[in-house]
Amino acid sequence: MMTVNWQAKWIWGEGEESPRNEWRCFRKTFDVPAAAEARSGAALRITADSRYVLYVNGTRLGRGPVRSWPFEQSYDTYEVSHLLKYGEENTIAVLVLHFGLSTFYYLRGRGGLLAELNDADGDVIVATDATWLTSRHLGQHPRAPRMSIQQAFSEYVDASAWDSSWKELDYNDAGWSNAIVLGSVGMAPWTTLKPRDIPMLTDETVYPVRVESLAKVRSFHVTTALDVRNALNDGSEEHANGILCTGFVVTSIRANCACSATLGFLQAGGCFRALSLNGEEISQDRIYGTTPERYVDVNLNEGDNLLVIDVSGSLHVGKLQFGIYGEESGELSFASPLEQLADHSASTFFRIGPFDAVITIDHQSARELNWEYPVYMKLLGALKRPEDLERFVDWLSPIDPKYVSEVDVFALSVWRKENVKFAVPAQLQNAIIPNNEAGLVPLFEGYDTEVLFDLGKEYSGYLSFEVEAEAGTVLDWYGFEYMSGEYRQDTFDLDHTLRYVCHEGRQVYETPIRRGFRYLALTVRGATRPVRIYGVTFIQSNYPMAEVGRFECSDTLLNDIWEISRHTTKLCMEDTFVDCPAYEQTFWVGDSRNEALVSNYLYGVQDILKRCLRLVPGSRHQSPLYVNQVPSGWSSVIPNWTFFWAIACAEYYEQTGDEAFAVEMYDHIRFTMEHYLLKIDESGLFNVKGWNLLDWSPIDQPNDGIVTHQNMFLVQTLRVAAQMGRIAKEEESAARFEEAAIRLAHRINECLWSEEKSAYIDCIHTDGRRSDSLSIQTQVVASLTGVVQGERKQIIDAYLVQPPEHFVQIGSPFMSFFYYEALAKLGEVRLILDDIRHHYGTMIRHGATTCWEQYPNFLENRANPDMLTRSHCHAWSSAPAYFLGREVLGVRSLRTGWTEVEIAPVPSGLTWARGSVPHPAGGRIDVSWTADESSKTIQLNVSYPEGMIARIRLPEGYTGSIMETKLGIL
CATH class of the missing domain: 1.50.10.10 (Glycosyltransferase)
Incomplete structure (x- = not known):
């Protein structure tokens, strides 16, 4: 790896080291000598924690960095000569999105930016230091809800509170402060910097194909979303593991007058076990709807109404989303039940507890929750008035407002008390046609307006739109994947929403947050004049x-x-x-x-796979068995996923012939396989506590015990380890893995085969009980891994050809x-x-x-x-896409690096097929064939790169012709 002599310093702003959901802006204006114009090659290196968007002289140049372990922080390099103004002032602007918590693709570090611009000779033009200016993005609401436990945050931006021209050279940055220098390259947590190992991702502009529907809608009058997981378990931002806990959330609902109302709880899960209102416990028979949507009709008193919610249970997502609808309520709001106390007046929500909390790892907890904790058992019915809270002062504390969202756009988007559809005017379709007149969104008095866009298929990337509106108009955007007729599959464990509050006039916004969806609902709220939409676009990025x-x-x-x-x-x-x-x-x-x-x-691309394979061993600090998703704050192991990683390392070598990479990976394979062998118990079988998953089906695959399919895949992985060891010329360890594979296969056939049922059982439980169920999955793995041999293999293979109905499918x-x-x-x-x-x-x-x-x-x-x-x-x-190319076209590698390839199509009742398969060394293999099933004849045309040995054969039982073409290579 090339050593870079960084002059730049890590910088950040005032405040917390790792603030929750903070968008921070940085600027630097500098001169570039006119003499530098004659030479190209100016390079800008940059990285940030957690993500950045980079602008040079107002042009968005890129996003990054790629996901990485904090101790192997990745940085990006951009060639920027074409964007610089020589002999003039220039501006670099960077938006940094810091998560402030761990997700499934990020481990919490701290806020930081590092950037350095060098000329063609490597001399520093400008680098991050204390002269850079910074400001928190004042239009971004950091209290937007979490998207999910896997991801970071949804989006709430008030464009009237922040000048979008902050990226431009002539922006007035009065009021910004100087950045704070954190330290030099090599500081923790970013102890090592590594250059990006894949190309920059694409930007492909996609437009909706039509406006799907138009409706006037009404939803909740007030909503919120609480991050119960982080609010109840101090320090849980450091990881993404599940939590078991007992505890309550308390608030007051303030109503202008006595009225009836509906409380709606969305994505209830473990965050909605029971509730009471003004001391009355709400019986379960009054709660209607099904999880994740639960509703209860209540009567509210004028003034404050004490609401107590039991949020006990399993909190992985750990988000409580709810809303209140009151037809005759006047203004509704959440209020502090203890606002008479000065130190509590800022918090509208309080927690009582947790009385008991357990962090779970690998779907395992150290113990069960104590559901009979005395305070927990009596509390719900004991709170009738705010003053009753004083009895539980030892357990009572305010919930920091950062965990309480000002609004839950998701709840507003999916729950509609009224939803009246209208035919879509042809003029509104203009909203999706580039370079056309604006589409006009109609308004309905007393209602909000929903416009639903269809992108035609799902995409993944960044939403952008251009509108003209009055200041204060609210645009709520919500993306989801599927609908059919009147049914929408709302994403109750995913919040892909964006609230955008308009400034006056025409404006463009491009979100910095990646989302994936097909359908996009826009709800216009609070407008007194129609919104003009000049364009809705999506930037597909891959x-x-x-x-x-x-x-x-x-x-x-x-x-x-x-x-x-x-x-x-x-x-x-x-x-x-x-x-x-x-x-x-x-x-x-x-x-x-x-x-x-x-x-x-x-x-046929390989760099992306290579970086994936290299990321996995970085999890050894979480588990020597390697975790199932990386880099991640969830310390969870699926043994099969580790096995598939090792198998993928070997398959990468077979695909590319990259021996150096095979040797590099063998050290990591050996490390984890040696630890896996420690899990072989006295019976000679692999026995581990973990997430012992293979399929979403009712296989008997407990998270503790001897699971047959895992034992079989371990046999295959041990053979792969032996293969990779031989490539690395580590003959002794290779032989040890080979012997272990033989022993384990022998014990599987001795212990996990049922003579009575003529099949492999799914598992042996920790109490010694043998599984009663049989699954096609276990028989598939037996055949695929070669564990089954002889007469048993004939039996198993017959099951594969015609799966028995009594097997789990x-x-x-x-x-x-x-x-x-x-x-x-x-x-x-x-x-x-x-x-x-x-x-x-x-x-x-x-x-x-x-x-x-x-x-x-x-x-x-x-x-x-x-x-x-x-x-x-x-x-x-x-x-x-794999099997149609491999089996129907018949293109299969026979030797490492595809130096020798078999081309043997299998018609299987088809009359013709054609297509191409990339060759890993460059070029492609083209195949086309036409077959006559009745006469068993076939005409086969093949072209392939010169230097590749092609073994071409007609399907068994067919006669015909072969036309073969070799293509020259450069």
């Missing part, structure tokens, strides 16, 4: 790659399925592979193994990937295609433009028949 892979065949359904698989994979390639662009945006280690194989057949497209791998080994390509048509065809019939996380109505979504899946865009589900 890893840059050419779409080399192609597939088309005689079955149009398979073509549609290939396309949604391709688009899904693209959206889930950010600065790492991610599971989904909406709900989590998280690099799940196990998911990425399958995503990488799909990407190999679509794009596959519940996710992720598990289907392994099933298809096993079927491919058996030569059952027709079965793969039939299964793809069945499951993915269901997605297509429901209008899918991306691949779903789950199959319909499975487990999590069974309660709601309209909810077909949780996430509608999930790259662990993109298997068809």
Whole structure:
């Protein structure tokens, strides 16, 4: 790695080291000598904690940095010669978004910015120091709700409180203060800086395809969202682990007059166990709706009404969202129940407790909650008046307002007391047509106006819009993935909202927060004159790659399925592979193994996978077994995900032939595998407490005990470790892993096979009880990993070809990937295609433009028949793009680095197919064929890069011709 002699200093502003959800702006104006114009090569290096948006002379240049461990902080380098004004003043402006807490893609550090501009000779032109000016972004509300436990914050911006020209050279920065120097490069927590190891992500402008609907709506009169998890558990910002706790939230509802009202609790989960109002416990039979929406009708007194909410339970998301609707209430608000006390008057919400709190790791807690804690048991009915709170003063404390959102835009967007639709005027469609006249949003007296945009398919990136409005007009934006007819699948565990308060006149706003969605609801509130929309755009942002892979065949359904698989994979390639662009945006280690194989057949890019694989061992400070998503504040281990990471390391070597990388990764594979072997118990089987997951289905896969599929994948991983050890010339450790694999496979066949049932059982529980259930998943893994041999293999393979009805069936497209791998080994390509048509065809019939996380109505979504899946865009589900290229086109690598490739299509009832597969060394392999099923003849055309050995063969039982073309290479 090149050593950089940084002159820049880490800087920040006054206040907290790690403030919650703070946007901080930095500026530096400087001269560039006129003599420098003759030479290009000026380079700006920059990084920040947590994220930045960079502007040079008012032009947005980039966003970053890529996700990284704080002890290996990544920095970006931009060539900026074309943006500089030589012999004149120039301005660098940076917006830094500091999260102030850990997420699933960020570990809490502290606020900081580091930047340095060098000329072509490497001399410093300008670098961050105490002369830079800084100000908190005064228009950004830091109390916006969390998006989710996986992500940071939603967005609330008041454009009337902040001049958007702060990025420009001629901006008046009076009132800004000088930055504070934190220290030099190498300071904690950023002890090491590493250059960005992938290209900058793309900016692709996308426009909505139509205005889907127009409606006048009414929602709650007052809303809020409380971060109960952080408010009740001090220090929980440092991690993203789950919490079990008992405790209460207390506030007063202030009403101008006595009235009836509806209290609505959205995304209740563990944050809504029970409640009382003015000392009356609300019985469960008065609460209607189903989780995540629960409602209760109450009578409010004039003045203050004491509301006590039991928020005890499992708090991972830990967000309490609720609203109040009162038809005749006049003004409603939340008020402090203790405002007569000066030190408590600033807080409208209080906590009582927690009486008992336990942090959970790996889905395991050290003990159960004490639900019989005396104070907890008697409190709900004991609080009738505010003065009763004094009896619990030892447990009572104000909730810091930073945990209490001023408004919950999500609740306002999804709950509508009234929703009256109108035909969409043709003139309003102008809002989505570039360079056209403005679309006019109509107003309805006494109502808000909702305009719903459809992007045509899901995208992942950054929302931008241009409007003309009066000052104070509120634009509430809410993105979601799926709707069908009148049904909207609202994202109750994800808040993709943006509240934008307009300044007077015409204005443009581009959000710095990444979101993924297809549908975008805009609700206009508080306007007295119509809002003009001059444009709504979306900036699709992903890893840059050419779409080399192609597939088309005689079955149009398979073509549609290939396309949604391709688009899904693209959206889930950010600065790492991610599971989904909406709900989590998280690099799940196990998911990425399958995503990488799909990407190999679509794009052929390797840098993104290499950085993914390198990130994983950084989690060894959390667990020597490596955690299941990185870099993350959730210390959670799924053993299979670690196994898939090691397997992906070997597959990367097979794909590229990068021996140096294989040697580098072997040190890390050896480290974690040695710790995994310590979990082999006295029975000779792998036995671990963890999240022992493979599929979203009712497999008997307890989080403590001997899980069969994990033992089998460990066998395969030990063999991979031996393979990688031999590449690294570590023969002794390689032999040790090989021997361990043999021993473990032997014990699996001795202990986990049921002669009575002629199948492998799912598990052995900690009490020694053998699983009663059988699953197709366990049999798939047995076949795929080669653990099963001989006569047993014939039995197992028959199950794969025709899964018995009494076996637990596959519940996710992720598990289907392994099933298809096993079927491919058996030569059952027709079965793969039939299964793809069945499951993915269901997605297509429901209008899918991306691949779903789950199959319909499975487990999590069974309660709601309209909810077909949780996430509608999930790259662990993109298997068809891999198998259609590998099996139908027949392109398969036979030797490391694809130096030798088999091209052997399998028609499987198709009459023709054509497509391309990227070659990892450059170029592509093109295949087209036409087959006649009745005469068993085929014409096959193939072209490929010169230097690659092609083993071309016709399908078994077919005769025909082969046309072969070798393409020259530069």
